[in-house]
Amino acid sequence: EFGNEKFTFKEAQKTLGDDSRIVNLCLSELKKFGWLESQTNPDDTRRKLYHLEELTKAYKEITKEIVRTNGK
Numbered sequence: 433e434f435g436n437e438k439f440t441f442k443e444a445q446k447t448l449g450d451d452s453r454i455v456n457l458c459l460s461e462l463k464k465f466g467w468l469e470s471q472t473n474p475d476d477t478r479r480k481l482y483h484l485e486e487l488t489k490a491y492k493e494i495t496k497e498i499v500r501t502n503g504k
């Protein structure tokens with residue numbers, strides 16, 4: 433839904449329809465795998481803005497992870 437647009441935690445929560453703990457976990461996992469970037473919100477430095485990486489980059493990361501996992 434967000435495409436290349438930046439979004440806030442509240443927007444992610446509204447889109448996912450989950451409680452804040454689950455959304456926080458999802459965002460953390462996406463960031464851990466390099467599929468999500470975050471930065472301080474210039475309008476409110478207590479908050480973050482999020483941005484999803486391009487699908488092609490995410491696909492490459494998934495592929496690398498699968499190859500790495502299968503190599504063990």
